[in-house]
Amino acid sequence: MEAGRVDFYIGLCLAVSSSVFIGGSFILKKKGLLRLAGKGSMRAGQGGYAYLKEWLWWAGLISMGVGEAANFAAYAFAPATLVTPLGALSVLVSAVLSSYFLNERLNAHGKLGCLLCVLGSTVMVVHAPQEEEVASLSAMAQKLKDPGFIAFAACVVGSSLVLILAVVPRFGQKNVLVYITICSVIGSLSVSCVKGLGIGIKELVAGTAVLREPLFWSLLVCLVLCVSIQISYLNKALDIFNTSIVTPIYYVFFTTSVIACSAILFREWLRMSLNAVVGTISGFLTIVLGIFMLHAFKDITFSWDSVPLYLKKGPRDSCQGPQPYAALFGHDIHAEGNVNPPLRGGTKDGWASEQEKDR
Numbered sequence: 001m002e003a004g005r006v007d008f009y010i011g012l013c014l015a016v017s018s019s020v021f022i023g024g025s026f027i028l029k030k031k032g033l034l035r036l037a038g039k040g041s042m043r044a045g046q047g048g049y050a051y052l053k054e055w056l057w058w059a060g061l062i063s064m065g066v067g068e069a070a071n072f073a074a075y076a077f078a079p080a081t082l083v084t085p086l087g088a089l090s091v092l093v094s095a096v097l098s099s100y101f102l103n104e105r106l107n108a109h110g111k112l113g114c115l116l117c118v119l120g121s122t123v124m125v126v127h128a129p130q131e132e133e134v135a136s137l138s139a140m141a142q143k144l145k146d147p148g149f150i151a152f153a154a155c156v157v158g159s160s161l162v163l164i165l166a167v168v169p170r171f172g173q174k175n176v177l178v179y180i181t182i183c184s185v186i187g188s189l190s191v192s193c194v195k196g197l198g199i200g201i202k203e204l205v206a207g208t209a210v211l212r213e214p215l216f217w218s219l220l221v222c223l224v225l226c227v228s229i230q231i232s233y234l235n236k237a238l239d240i241f242n243t244s245i246v247t248p249i250y251y252v253f254f255t256t257s258v259i260a261c262s263a264i265l266f267r268e269w270l271r272m273s274l275n276a277v278v279g280t281i282s283g284f285l286t287i288v289l290g291i292f293m294l295h296a297f298k299d300i301t302f303s304w305d306s307v308p309l310y311l312k313k314g315p316r317d318s319c320q321g322p323q324p325y326a327a328l329f330g331h332d333i334h335a336e337g338n339v340n341p342p343l344r345g346g347t348k349d350g351w352a353s354e355q356e357k358d359r
């Protein structure tokens with residue numbers, strides 16, 4: 001039990017540090033892509049690869065690599081449904097840093113959205129479902145042979161190919177969901193590979209000859225392939241769309257995909273109590289609400305002028321300054337002369353004549 005608690009806190013610290021590095025990597029990559037756009041180089045969204053010569057982009061890639069390495073280690077110590085929700089912290093880090101370094105405004109709604117992301121992540125961590133014990137690659141192999149997971153993986157690969165071959169050429173540069181969906185569904189498979197490799201590395205440190213296992217190398221090749229696809233399409237999304245749009249939407253889609261994959265692969269939800277299920281779903285919906293507030297109201301300027309008049313202090317304050325709310329037409333007429341508004345006719349006589357016709 002004590003060893004399990006130590007693993008829990010190690011995984012928690014690694015997941016938090018991972019979010020910090022990954023959140024900062026978005027800013028560094030975006031700065032590098034903006035510099036290339038200013039130089040007139042072919043942009044990543046148009047199929048260019050000039051960002052490979054930009055040191056800021058490489059700094060962002062290294063930062064993301066460090067974050068992913070910490071995330072990799074976190075999955076080896078803690079359940080996927082504990083580590084993944086903490087990715088909301090990367091949304092907070094990215095949103096705050098983008099307001100300072102990319103001049104992307106973070107208003108009161110955005111700050112409240114960041115707070116909701118943190119609170120939702122905390123609720124999910126408290127109620128996180130516990131995975132079934134998978135202590136070896138042989139146990140992981142049995143999980144991967146499950147028909148449910150095979151069907152899920154086939155759906156992921158098939159939908160990704162359809163999006164890449166048919167949807168991306170037509171709608172990739174118009175709709176941010178195309179690139180984000182590809183990154184997210186492929187990312188769910190990469191998390192499964194990370195989990196298996198983490199278990200294998202722990203066995204290797206313990207003295208087990210896991211390097212002779214074909215599954216270990218298969219997971220490594222699959223992970224490299226999945227991460228390469230994620231990086232490519234994430235770069236295209238960052239180059240075309242605003243960072244404050246890409247980061248939160250990517251988090252929501254990626255977290256949903258990972259939770260679904262983890263539930264199918266480890267079947268952890270079957271062991272959860274009703275309170276844990278409600279808490280997990282509530283925490284995730286809180287995060288989604290925070291992401292929505294962070295994105296939907298990012299262009300709204302929040303000031304005292306937008307607050308309803310009855311919330312302002314003093315009667316004088318309610319009579320001065322701009323009036324954001326206007327009375328309805330019928331209310332103005334009642335207030336001035338208690339005259340009923342004309343109906344169907346243009347005057348009161350016309351209204352009376354209409355009544356007589358009805359009789």
